[in-house]
Amino acid sequence: MAKLNSYLNFDGQAEEAFNFYRSVFGGEFLGEIYRMGNAPGTEHLSDEEKKRVMHIALPVGKDLLMASDIVPGFGQTLTVGNNNYVSIFPESREEADRLFKGLSEGGDIEMPIEDQFWGDYFGSFRDKYGTHWMVNYNEEYPK
Structure with missing residues (x-):
């Protein structure tokens, strides 16, 4: 795989x-x-x-x-958008809280990390560098 x-x-x-x-x-x-x-x-x-x-x-x-960094001298430009997220699946609620708090520091929280209607402990944010993150914990997910 x-x-x-x-x-x-x-x-x-x-x-x-x-x-x-x-x-x-x-x-x-x-x-x-x-x-x-x-x-x-x-x-x-x-x-x-x-x-x-x-x-x-x-x-x-x-x-x-x-x-990597883009290189303007190669004609590259960066467009920060919400079309990509890094999705993290921690092994505990405590780890989920630690990662959410640490990575979201100085950024913009989209959804606070909390229990969601679908049964997961989930939150999302854009960090201070423009990277979008999702933190998703569910004790039944395979480790």
């Missing part, structure tokens, strides 16, 4: 965002933080663009949260 991991794009904030995510989830980055300036064909980029993140990965449980 294929495995799915979340991949996020930022506009120069990938490293800052992932240091924040690491402070909430714990753990260490998988491998090094790859920079745009280390790739071939990037000589024309500005010094700021060369420092941008080409790839970063943080293990979260059995999954990976990964990201």
Whole structure:
């Protein structure tokens, strides 16, 4: 069976965002933080663009949260929208509360985390970096 991991794009904030995510989830980055300036064909980029993140990965449980920065010098632009969410399924209500509180700090809460009519303990928000998150706990879900 294929495995799915979340991949996020930022506009120069990938490293800052992932240091924040690491402070909430714990753990260490998988491998090094790859920079745009280390790739071939990037000589024309500005010094700021060369420092941008080409790839970063943080293990979260059995999954990976990964990201990179867009590079304006390559004609890339970032449009932050609500078309993508990272959905987290913690193993306890306590973990759900901790993750919701930590990740939503400085962001905008869409739905406070609480018991929902469908039986789950659920909440959603946009973090301070524009990433949309869902935290969903149900004690009957497989671990």
